[in-house]
Amino acid sequence: MRKTIIASLVFLIVSITTKAQDFKSNEHQFDPPWQQTSLNGKNFTIYGIDNMPDFHGDVxxxxLVIFFAGNQYMVVPELLDAFKKKYPKYTKVFAETIPPGIEVEQIQNGKLxxxxxxxxxxxxxxxxxxxSITEKNxxxxxxNTKAYAKNKLAIMVYKGNPKKISTLKDLGKENITVAMPNPNWEGIGKRIVLAYKNVxxxxxxxxxxxxxVNVKTTLLTTIHHRETPLFIMNKRVDAGPVWYSEAYYHSNLTNHPIDMVxxxxxxxxxxxxxxxxxxNAPHKKAAKKFMKFLGSKEAHEAL
Known part of the structure:
Protein backbone atom coordinates (compact mmCIF):
# COMPACT_ATOMS: atom_id res chain seq x y z
CA MET A 1 0.00 0.00 0.00
CA ARG A 2 2.81 2.40 0.88
CA LYS A 3 4.51 1.73 -2.45
CA THR A 4 1.23 2.51 -4.22
CA ILE A 5 0.93 5.78 -2.32
CA ILE A 6 4.41 6.91 -3.25
CA ALA A 7 4.07 5.75 -6.82
CA SER A 8 1.32 8.32 -7.33
CA LEU A 9 3.80 11.15 -6.76
CA VAL A 10 6.95 9.47 -7.98
CA PHE A 11 5.05 9.03 -11.24
CA LEU A 12 5.28 12.82 -11.33
CA ILE A 13 9.01 12.59 -11.92
CA VAL A 14 9.99 9.16 -13.22
CA SER A 15 8.87 9.99 -16.76
CA ILE A 16 10.76 13.27 -16.97
CA THR A 17 12.63 13.42 -20.26
CA THR A 18 14.49 16.69 -19.88
CA LYS A 19 17.91 16.63 -18.24
CA ALA A 20 19.10 18.72 -15.33
CA GLN A 21 21.30 21.57 -16.34
CA ASP A 22 25.02 20.81 -16.52
CA PHE A 23 27.36 21.92 -13.76
CA LYS A 24 28.78 25.41 -14.25
CA SER A 25 32.37 26.28 -13.57
CA ASN A 26 31.59 29.23 -11.31
CA GLU A 27 30.03 30.03 -7.96
CA HIS A 28 26.55 29.43 -9.41
CA GLN A 29 27.27 25.94 -10.70
CA PHE A 30 24.23 24.43 -8.96
CA ASP A 31 21.76 27.26 -9.62
CA PRO A 32 18.31 26.37 -10.97
CA PRO A 33 16.45 26.00 -13.24
CA TRP A 34 17.34 22.33 -13.20
CA GLN A 35 15.44 21.41 -16.38
CA GLN A 36 15.38 22.72 -19.91
CA THR A 37 12.37 24.50 -21.37
CA SER A 38 10.65 24.07 -24.71
CA LEU A 39 9.87 27.80 -24.85
CA ASN A 40 11.74 29.91 -27.37
CA GLY A 41 12.95 33.51 -27.24
CA LYS A 42 16.05 35.51 -26.44
CA ASN A 43 17.62 33.89 -23.36
CA PHE A 44 18.68 36.40 -20.73
CA THR A 45 19.20 34.16 -17.71
CA ILE A 46 22.05 35.53 -15.61
CA TYR A 47 22.72 33.17 -12.72
CA GLY A 48 22.75 34.92 -9.37
CA ILE A 49 21.28 38.10 -10.87
CA ASP A 50 18.39 37.63 -13.34
CA ASN A 51 16.94 34.17 -12.84
CA MET A 52 13.34 33.22 -11.96
CA PRO A 53 13.10 29.40 -12.05
CA ASP A 54 9.73 29.21 -10.27
CA PHE A 55 7.85 31.28 -12.83
CA HIS A 56 6.98 29.29 -15.94
CA GLY A 57 5.54 30.14 -19.33
CA ASP A 58 3.88 33.28 -20.66
CA VAL A 59 3.22 36.10 -18.19
CA LEU A 64 -4.52 29.90 -18.33
CA VAL A 65 -2.86 30.68 -14.98
CA ILE A 66 -1.94 27.93 -12.50
CA PHE A 67 -0.40 28.29 -9.05
CA PHE A 68 1.25 24.93 -8.30
CA ALA A 69 2.62 23.66 -5.01
CA GLY A 70 6.29 24.57 -5.22
CA ASN A 71 7.74 21.08 -4.94
CA GLN A 72 6.22 20.13 -8.30
CA TYR A 73 8.56 22.42 -10.24
CA MET A 74 10.35 19.46 -11.83
CA VAL A 75 7.29 18.32 -13.78
CA VAL A 76 5.68 21.64 -14.70
CA PRO A 77 7.41 22.19 -18.09
CA GLU A 78 6.49 18.70 -19.30
CA LEU A 79 2.99 18.91 -17.85
CA LEU A 80 2.23 22.23 -19.53
CA ASP A 81 3.62 20.99 -22.84
CA ALA A 82 1.35 17.95 -22.63
CA PHE A 83 -1.67 20.13 -21.82
CA LYS A 84 -1.00 22.43 -24.77
CA LYS A 85 -0.56 19.44 -27.05
CA LYS A 86 -3.92 17.99 -25.99
CA TYR A 87 -5.63 21.39 -26.12
CA PRO A 88 -3.77 23.36 -28.82
CA LYS A 89 -6.19 26.25 -28.43
CA TYR A 90 -4.37 27.21 -25.23
CA THR A 91 -0.90 28.23 -26.35
CA LYS A 92 0.02 30.66 -23.56
CA VAL A 93 0.05 29.24 -20.04
CA PHE A 94 1.61 30.84 -16.97
CA ALA A 95 2.46 28.85 -13.83
CA GLU A 96 4.13 29.50 -10.50
CA THR A 97 5.85 26.96 -8.25
CA ILE A 98 6.34 28.88 -5.02
CA PRO A 99 5.13 27.84 -1.54
CA PRO A 100 1.33 27.60 -1.32
CA GLY A 101 1.28 29.87 1.72
CA ILE A 102 2.93 32.65 -0.29
CA GLU A 103 0.56 32.02 -3.20
CA VAL A 104 -2.43 32.43 -0.89
CA GLU A 105 -1.08 35.79 0.25
CA GLN A 106 -0.50 36.71 -3.40
CA ILE A 107 -4.15 35.91 -4.19
CA GLN A 108 -5.41 37.90 -1.22
CA ASN A 109 -3.14 40.86 -2.00
CA GLY A 110 -3.71 40.71 -5.74
CA LYS A 111 -0.03 41.28 -6.44
CA LEU A 112 3.35 39.57 -6.05
CA SER A 132 -5.33 23.60 2.58
CA ILE A 133 -7.57 22.94 -0.44
CA THR A 134 -10.32 21.45 1.75
CA GLU A 135 -10.23 24.48 4.06
CA LYS A 136 -10.53 26.90 1.16
CA ASN A 137 -13.22 24.81 -0.47
CA ASN A 144 -14.38 21.91 -8.33
CA THR A 145 -11.53 20.09 -6.58
CA LYS A 146 -9.55 17.01 -7.50
CA ALA A 147 -6.96 14.85 -5.71
CA TYR A 148 -4.23 13.94 -8.15
CA ALA A 149 -1.10 12.73 -6.31
CA LYS A 150 0.34 11.52 -3.01
CA ASN A 151 3.75 11.83 -1.41
CA LYS A 152 5.75 11.14 1.74
CA LEU A 153 8.92 12.46 3.37
CA ALA A 154 12.61 11.60 2.91
CA ILE A 155 15.94 13.06 4.04
CA MET A 156 18.19 14.73 1.49
CA VAL A 157 21.96 14.51 2.16
CA TYR A 158 25.21 15.23 0.33
CA LYS A 159 26.48 12.57 -2.08
CA GLY A 160 27.94 9.63 -0.19
CA ASN A 161 26.19 10.69 3.05
CA PRO A 162 29.45 11.81 4.73
CA LYS A 163 27.78 12.36 8.14
CA LYS A 164 26.24 8.85 8.04
CA ILE A 165 22.73 10.15 8.66
CA SER A 166 20.26 7.26 8.82
CA THR A 167 17.22 8.52 10.77
CA LEU A 168 15.33 11.70 11.58
CA LYS A 169 16.71 11.38 15.11
CA ASP A 170 20.22 11.98 13.72
CA LEU A 171 19.13 15.49 12.70
CA GLY A 172 19.04 16.41 16.39
CA LYS A 173 22.78 15.79 16.88
CA GLU A 174 24.93 18.81 17.68
CA ASN A 175 27.32 18.19 14.79
CA ILE A 176 24.54 17.91 12.16
CA THR A 177 23.34 21.06 10.43
CA VAL A 178 19.81 20.95 9.04
CA ALA A 179 17.77 22.83 6.43
CA MET A 180 14.19 22.93 7.66
CA PRO A 181 11.12 24.35 5.85
CA ASN A 182 9.57 27.15 7.87
CA PRO A 183 6.11 25.93 9.00
CA ASN A 184 4.85 29.52 8.82
CA TRP A 185 5.21 29.48 5.02
CA GLU A 186 5.40 25.89 3.87
CA GLY A 187 2.92 23.14 4.58
CA ILE A 188 5.66 20.53 4.52
CA GLY A 189 7.15 22.11 7.64
CA LYS A 190 4.18 21.02 9.74
CA ARG A 191 4.35 17.53 8.23
CA ILE A 192 8.03 17.22 9.13
CA VAL A 193 7.38 18.39 12.71
CA LEU A 194 4.76 15.66 12.98
CA ALA A 195 7.34 13.12 11.75
CA TYR A 196 9.82 14.38 14.38
CA LYS A 197 7.15 13.74 17.01
CA ASN A 198 6.54 10.27 15.61
CA VAL A 199 10.23 9.51 16.19
CA VAL A 213 17.35 27.22 15.35
CA ASN A 214 18.62 29.50 18.12
CA VAL A 215 22.22 28.32 17.69
CA LYS A 216 21.88 28.33 13.88
CA THR A 217 22.45 24.63 13.32
CA THR A 218 18.91 24.48 11.92
CA LEU A 219 18.38 26.94 9.06
CA LEU A 220 14.75 27.74 8.27
CA THR A 221 13.94 28.07 4.59
CA THR A 222 11.33 30.14 2.77
CA ILE A 223 11.29 28.01 -0.38
CA HIS A 224 12.66 24.62 0.62
CA HIS A 225 12.47 22.94 -2.78
CA ARG A 226 15.17 25.33 -4.01
CA GLU A 227 17.05 26.25 -0.81
CA THR A 228 17.46 22.79 0.74
CA PRO A 229 19.23 21.16 -2.24
CA LEU A 230 21.30 24.31 -2.82
CA PHE A 231 22.30 24.48 0.85
CA ILE A 232 23.36 20.83 0.75
CA MET A 233 25.21 21.04 -2.57
CA ASN A 234 27.03 24.18 -1.41
CA LYS A 235 27.78 22.48 1.94
CA ARG A 236 25.97 25.03 4.07
CA VAL A 237 24.06 22.20 5.78
CA ASP A 238 24.43 18.45 6.09
CA ALA A 239 20.84 17.36 5.53
CA GLY A 240 17.25 18.41 5.10
CA PRO A 241 13.86 16.67 5.29
CA VAL A 242 11.99 17.12 2.00
CA TRP A 243 9.29 15.42 -0.02
CA TYR A 244 10.30 12.00 -1.33
CA SER A 245 9.74 13.17 -4.91
CA GLU A 246 12.30 15.96 -4.49
CA ALA A 247 14.94 13.71 -2.93
CA TYR A 248 14.33 11.08 -5.61
CA TYR A 249 14.60 13.65 -8.39
CA HIS A 250 17.95 15.06 -7.26
CA SER A 251 19.51 11.73 -6.26
CA ASN A 252 18.35 9.66 -9.24
CA LEU A 253 17.42 11.91 -12.15
CA THR A 254 20.12 14.58 -12.08
CA ASN A 255 23.90 14.72 -11.81
CA HIS A 256 23.68 16.68 -8.57
CA PRO A 257 25.86 15.56 -5.62
CA ILE A 258 22.87 14.50 -3.53
CA ASP A 259 21.71 11.21 -1.99
CA MET A 260 18.45 10.21 -0.34
CA VAL A 261 17.83 8.59 3.04
CA ASN A 280 -13.55 33.65 -9.96
CA ALA A 281 -11.17 32.09 -12.49
CA PRO A 282 -10.47 34.64 -15.25
CA HIS A 283 -10.23 31.82 -17.83
CA LYS A 284 -13.05 29.51 -16.82
CA LYS A 285 -13.11 27.26 -19.89
CA ALA A 286 -9.36 26.72 -19.78
CA ALA A 287 -9.55 26.01 -16.03
CA LYS A 288 -12.15 23.30 -16.58
CA LYS A 289 -10.06 21.77 -19.35
CA PHE A 290 -6.99 21.68 -17.10
CA MET A 291 -8.87 20.07 -14.22
CA LYS A 292 -10.11 17.40 -16.61
CA PHE A 293 -6.60 17.05 -18.04
CA LEU A 294 -5.10 16.32 -14.60
CA GLY A 295 -6.96 13.00 -14.55
CA SER A 296 -6.07 12.07 -18.12
CA LYS A 297 -3.67 9.48 -19.48
CA GLU A 298 -1.70 12.26 -21.15
CA ALA A 299 -1.18 14.05 -17.84
CA HIS A 300 -0.08 10.85 -16.09
CA GLU A 301 2.37 10.10 -18.86
CA ALA A 302 3.79 13.62 -18.64
CA LEU A 303 3.82 13.54 -14.86
Whole structure:
Protein backbone atom coordinates (compact mmCIF):
# COMPACT_ATOMS: atom_id res chain seq x y z
CA MET A 1 0.00 0.00 0.00
CA ARG A 2 2.81 2.40 0.88
CA LYS A 3 4.51 1.73 -2.45
CA THR A 4 1.23 2.51 -4.22
CA ILE A 5 0.93 5.78 -2.32
CA ILE A 6 4.41 6.91 -3.25
CA ALA A 7 4.07 5.75 -6.82
CA SER A 8 1.32 8.32 -7.33
CA LEU A 9 3.80 11.15 -6.76
CA VAL A 10 6.95 9.47 -7.98
CA PHE A 11 5.05 9.03 -11.24
CA LEU A 12 5.28 12.82 -11.33
CA ILE A 13 9.01 12.59 -11.92
CA VAL A 14 9.99 9.16 -13.22
CA SER A 15 8.87 9.99 -16.76
CA ILE A 16 10.76 13.27 -16.97
CA THR A 17 12.63 13.42 -20.26
CA THR A 18 14.49 16.69 -19.88
CA LYS A 19 17.91 16.63 -18.24
CA ALA A 20 19.10 18.72 -15.33
CA GLN A 21 21.30 21.57 -16.34
CA ASP A 22 25.02 20.81 -16.52
CA PHE A 23 27.36 21.92 -13.76
CA LYS A 24 28.78 25.41 -14.25
CA SER A 25 32.37 26.28 -13.57
CA ASN A 26 31.59 29.23 -11.31
CA GLU A 27 30.03 30.03 -7.96
CA HIS A 28 26.55 29.43 -9.41
CA GLN A 29 27.27 25.94 -10.70
CA PHE A 30 24.23 24.43 -8.96
CA ASP A 31 21.76 27.26 -9.62
CA PRO A 32 18.31 26.37 -10.97
CA PRO A 33 16.45 26.00 -13.24
CA TRP A 34 17.34 22.33 -13.20
CA GLN A 35 15.44 21.41 -16.38
CA GLN A 36 15.38 22.72 -19.91
CA THR A 37 12.37 24.50 -21.37
CA SER A 38 10.65 24.07 -24.71
CA LEU A 39 9.87 27.80 -24.85
CA ASN A 40 11.74 29.91 -27.37
CA GLY A 41 12.95 33.51 -27.24
CA LYS A 42 16.05 35.51 -26.44
CA ASN A 43 17.62 33.89 -23.36
CA PHE A 44 18.68 36.40 -20.73
CA THR A 45 19.20 34.16 -17.71
CA ILE A 46 22.05 35.53 -15.61
CA TYR A 47 22.72 33.17 -12.72
CA GLY A 48 22.75 34.92 -9.37
CA ILE A 49 21.28 38.10 -10.87
CA ASP A 50 18.39 37.63 -13.34
CA ASN A 51 16.94 34.17 -12.84
CA MET A 52 13.34 33.22 -11.96
CA PRO A 53 13.10 29.40 -12.05
CA ASP A 54 9.73 29.21 -10.27
CA PHE A 55 7.85 31.28 -12.83
CA HIS A 56 6.98 29.29 -15.94
CA GLY A 57 5.54 30.14 -19.33
CA ASP A 58 3.88 33.28 -20.66
CA VAL A 59 3.22 36.10 -18.19
CA UNK A 60 1.72 38.38 -20.87
CA UNK A 61 -1.98 37.82 -21.60
CA UNK A 62 -2.01 34.09 -20.74
CA UNK A 63 -4.83 31.70 -21.67
CA LEU A 64 -4.52 29.90 -18.33
CA VAL A 65 -2.86 30.68 -14.98
CA ILE A 66 -1.94 27.93 -12.50
CA PHE A 67 -0.40 28.29 -9.05
CA PHE A 68 1.25 24.93 -8.30
CA ALA A 69 2.62 23.66 -5.01
CA GLY A 70 6.29 24.57 -5.22
CA ASN A 71 7.74 21.08 -4.94
CA GLN A 72 6.22 20.13 -8.30
CA TYR A 73 8.56 22.42 -10.24
CA MET A 74 10.35 19.46 -11.83
CA VAL A 75 7.29 18.32 -13.78
CA VAL A 76 5.68 21.64 -14.70
CA PRO A 77 7.41 22.19 -18.09
CA GLU A 78 6.49 18.70 -19.30
CA LEU A 79 2.99 18.91 -17.85
CA LEU A 80 2.23 22.23 -19.53
CA ASP A 81 3.62 20.99 -22.84
CA ALA A 82 1.35 17.95 -22.63
CA PHE A 83 -1.67 20.13 -21.82
CA LYS A 84 -1.00 22.43 -24.77
CA LYS A 85 -0.56 19.44 -27.05
CA LYS A 86 -3.92 17.99 -25.99
CA TYR A 87 -5.63 21.39 -26.12
CA PRO A 88 -3.77 23.36 -28.82
CA LYS A 89 -6.19 26.25 -28.43
CA TYR A 90 -4.37 27.21 -25.23
CA THR A 91 -0.90 28.23 -26.35
CA LYS A 92 0.02 30.66 -23.56
CA VAL A 93 0.05 29.24 -20.04
CA PHE A 94 1.61 30.84 -16.97
CA ALA A 95 2.46 28.85 -13.83
CA GLU A 96 4.13 29.50 -10.50
CA THR A 97 5.85 26.96 -8.25
CA ILE A 98 6.34 28.88 -5.02
CA PRO A 99 5.13 27.84 -1.54
CA PRO A 100 1.33 27.60 -1.32
CA GLY A 101 1.28 29.87 1.72
CA ILE A 102 2.93 32.65 -0.29
CA GLU A 103 0.56 32.02 -3.20
CA VAL A 104 -2.43 32.43 -0.89
CA GLU A 105 -1.08 35.79 0.25
CA GLN A 106 -0.50 36.71 -3.40
CA ILE A 107 -4.15 35.91 -4.19
CA GLN A 108 -5.41 37.90 -1.22
CA ASN A 109 -3.14 40.86 -2.00
CA GLY A 110 -3.71 40.71 -5.74
CA LYS A 111 -0.03 41.28 -6.44
CA LEU A 112 3.35 39.57 -6.05
CA UNK A 113 6.58 41.53 -6.15
CA UNK A 114 9.76 39.74 -7.26
CA UNK A 115 12.75 42.05 -7.45
CA UNK A 116 11.54 44.99 -9.51
CA UNK A 117 8.77 43.04 -11.26
CA UNK A 118 5.14 42.97 -10.12
CA UNK A 119 2.83 40.12 -11.12
CA UNK A 120 -0.88 40.93 -10.96
CA UNK A 121 -2.29 37.77 -12.57
CA UNK A 122 -5.12 35.94 -10.82
CA UNK A 123 -5.01 32.14 -10.92
CA UNK A 124 -7.56 29.89 -12.55
CA UNK A 125 -6.37 26.77 -10.72
CA UNK A 126 -4.30 26.32 -7.58
CA UNK A 127 -2.74 23.17 -6.15
CA UNK A 128 -1.74 22.45 -2.54
CA UNK A 129 -2.06 19.87 0.20
CA UNK A 130 -5.44 18.31 0.96
CA UNK A 131 -5.95 20.22 4.21
CA SER A 132 -5.33 23.60 2.58
CA ILE A 133 -7.57 22.94 -0.44
CA THR A 134 -10.32 21.45 1.75
CA GLU A 135 -10.23 24.48 4.06
CA LYS A 136 -10.53 26.90 1.16
CA ASN A 137 -13.22 24.81 -0.47
CA UNK A 138 -15.23 25.11 2.74
CA UNK A 139 -14.70 28.86 2.52
CA UNK A 140 -16.23 28.89 -0.95
CA UNK A 141 -13.12 29.37 -3.09
CA UNK A 142 -13.73 26.60 -5.62
CA UNK A 143 -16.28 25.18 -8.03
CA ASN A 144 -14.38 21.91 -8.33
CA THR A 145 -11.53 20.09 -6.58
CA LYS A 146 -9.55 17.01 -7.50
CA ALA A 147 -6.96 14.85 -5.71
CA TYR A 148 -4.23 13.94 -8.15
CA ALA A 149 -1.10 12.73 -6.31
CA LYS A 150 0.34 11.52 -3.01
CA ASN A 151 3.75 11.83 -1.41
CA LYS A 152 5.75 11.14 1.74
CA LEU A 153 8.92 12.46 3.37
CA ALA A 154 12.61 11.60 2.91
CA ILE A 155 15.94 13.06 4.04
CA MET A 156 18.19 14.73 1.49
CA VAL A 157 21.96 14.51 2.16
CA TYR A 158 25.21 15.23 0.33
CA LYS A 159 26.48 12.57 -2.08
CA GLY A 160 27.94 9.63 -0.19
CA ASN A 161 26.19 10.69 3.05
CA PRO A 162 29.45 11.81 4.73
CA LYS A 163 27.78 12.36 8.14
CA LYS A 164 26.24 8.85 8.04
CA ILE A 165 22.73 10.15 8.66
CA SER A 166 20.26 7.26 8.82
CA THR A 167 17.22 8.52 10.77
CA LEU A 168 15.33 11.70 11.58
CA LYS A 169 16.71 11.38 15.11
CA ASP A 170 20.22 11.98 13.72
CA LEU A 171 19.13 15.49 12.70
CA GLY A 172 19.04 16.41 16.39
CA LYS A 173 22.78 15.79 16.88
CA GLU A 174 24.93 18.81 17.68
CA ASN A 175 27.32 18.19 14.79
CA ILE A 176 24.54 17.91 12.16
CA THR A 177 23.34 21.06 10.43
CA VAL A 178 19.81 20.95 9.04
CA ALA A 179 17.77 22.83 6.43
CA MET A 180 14.19 22.93 7.66
CA PRO A 181 11.12 24.35 5.85
CA ASN A 182 9.57 27.15 7.87
CA PRO A 183 6.11 25.93 9.00
CA ASN A 184 4.85 29.52 8.82
CA TRP A 185 5.21 29.48 5.02
CA GLU A 186 5.40 25.89 3.87
CA GLY A 187 2.92 23.14 4.58
CA ILE A 188 5.66 20.53 4.52
CA GLY A 189 7.15 22.11 7.64
CA LYS A 190 4.18 21.02 9.74
CA ARG A 191 4.35 17.53 8.23
CA ILE A 192 8.03 17.22 9.13
CA VAL A 193 7.38 18.39 12.71
CA LEU A 194 4.76 15.66 12.98
CA ALA A 195 7.34 13.12 11.75
CA TYR A 196 9.82 14.38 14.38
CA LYS A 197 7.15 13.74 17.01
CA ASN A 198 6.54 10.27 15.61
CA VAL A 199 10.23 9.51 16.19
CA UNK A 200 11.05 11.38 19.40
CA UNK A 201 7.82 12.96 20.62
CA UNK A 202 8.08 16.65 21.53
CA UNK A 203 11.71 16.42 22.64
CA UNK A 204 13.13 15.89 19.13
CA UNK A 205 10.85 18.50 17.59
CA UNK A 206 11.77 21.07 20.25
CA UNK A 207 15.47 20.28 19.87
CA UNK A 208 15.50 20.79 16.09
CA UNK A 209 12.93 23.58 15.83
CA UNK A 210 13.88 25.64 18.90
CA UNK A 211 17.33 24.96 20.35
CA UNK A 212 19.07 24.29 17.04
CA VAL A 213 17.35 27.22 15.35
CA ASN A 214 18.62 29.50 18.12
CA VAL A 215 22.22 28.32 17.69
CA LYS A 216 21.88 28.33 13.88
CA THR A 217 22.45 24.63 13.32
CA THR A 218 18.91 24.48 11.92
CA LEU A 219 18.38 26.94 9.06
CA LEU A 220 14.75 27.74 8.27
CA THR A 221 13.94 28.07 4.59
CA THR A 222 11.33 30.14 2.77
CA ILE A 223 11.29 28.01 -0.38
CA HIS A 224 12.66 24.62 0.62
CA HIS A 225 12.47 22.94 -2.78
CA ARG A 226 15.17 25.33 -4.01
CA GLU A 227 17.05 26.25 -0.81
CA THR A 228 17.46 22.79 0.74
CA PRO A 229 19.23 21.16 -2.24
CA LEU A 230 21.30 24.31 -2.82
CA PHE A 231 22.30 24.48 0.85
CA ILE A 232 23.36 20.83 0.75
CA MET A 233 25.21 21.04 -2.57
CA ASN A 234 27.03 24.18 -1.41
CA LYS A 235 27.78 22.48 1.94
CA ARG A 236 25.97 25.03 4.07
CA VAL A 237 24.06 22.20 5.78
CA ASP A 238 24.43 18.45 6.09
CA ALA A 239 20.84 17.36 5.53
CA GLY A 240 17.25 18.41 5.10
CA PRO A 241 13.86 16.67 5.29
CA VAL A 242 11.99 17.12 2.00
CA TRP A 243 9.29 15.42 -0.02
CA TYR A 244 10.30 12.00 -1.33
CA SER A 245 9.74 13.17 -4.91
CA GLU A 246 12.30 15.96 -4.49
CA ALA A 247 14.94 13.71 -2.93
CA TYR A 248 14.33 11.08 -5.61
CA TYR A 249 14.60 13.65 -8.39
CA HIS A 250 17.95 15.06 -7.26
CA SER A 251 19.51 11.73 -6.26
CA ASN A 252 18.35 9.66 -9.24
CA LEU A 253 17.42 11.91 -12.15
CA THR A 254 20.12 14.58 -12.08
CA ASN A 255 23.90 14.72 -11.81
CA HIS A 256 23.68 16.68 -8.57
CA PRO A 257 25.86 15.56 -5.62
CA ILE A 258 22.87 14.50 -3.53
CA ASP A 259 21.71 11.21 -1.99
CA MET A 260 18.45 10.21 -0.34
CA VAL A 261 17.83 8.59 3.04
CA UNK A 262 14.42 6.95 3.32
CA UNK A 263 12.27 7.30 6.43
CA UNK A 264 10.57 4.14 7.76
CA UNK A 265 6.83 3.99 7.14
CA UNK A 266 5.99 3.83 10.86
CA UNK A 267 7.50 7.31 11.33
CA UNK A 268 6.70 8.83 7.96
CA UNK A 269 3.87 11.23 7.11
CA UNK A 270 1.82 11.08 3.94
CA UNK A 271 0.40 13.99 1.97
CA UNK A 272 -2.29 14.19 -0.68
CA UNK A 273 -2.09 16.91 -3.34
CA UNK A 274 -5.27 18.47 -4.64
CA UNK A 275 -6.15 20.97 -7.33
CA UNK A 276 -8.92 23.54 -7.01
CA UNK A 277 -10.71 25.37 -9.82
CA UNK A 278 -11.41 28.88 -8.56
CA UNK A 279 -14.92 30.34 -8.71
CA ASN A 280 -13.55 33.65 -9.96
CA ALA A 281 -11.17 32.09 -12.49
CA PRO A 282 -10.47 34.64 -15.25
CA HIS A 283 -10.23 31.82 -17.83
CA LYS A 284 -13.05 29.51 -16.82
CA LYS A 285 -13.11 27.26 -19.89
CA ALA A 286 -9.36 26.72 -19.78
CA ALA A 287 -9.55 26.01 -16.03
CA LYS A 288 -12.15 23.30 -16.58
CA LYS A 289 -10.06 21.77 -19.35
CA PHE A 290 -6.99 21.68 -17.10
CA MET A 291 -8.87 20.07 -14.22
CA LYS A 292 -10.11 17.40 -16.61
CA PHE A 293 -6.60 17.05 -18.04
CA LEU A 294 -5.10 16.32 -14.60
CA GLY A 295 -6.96 13.00 -14.55
CA SER A 296 -6.07 12.07 -18.12
CA LYS A 297 -3.67 9.48 -19.48
CA GLU A 298 -1.70 12.26 -21.15
CA ALA A 299 -1.18 14.05 -17.84
CA HIS A 300 -0.08 10.85 -16.09
CA GLU A 301 2.37 10.10 -18.86
CA ALA A 302 3.79 13.62 -18.64
CA LEU A 303 3.82 13.54 -14.86
Missing amino acids: NDPD LVGNMRITLSPDVITAGKA NQGWFV GKDSLSNLIMDKK EIPDKYNVDATYMAGELK
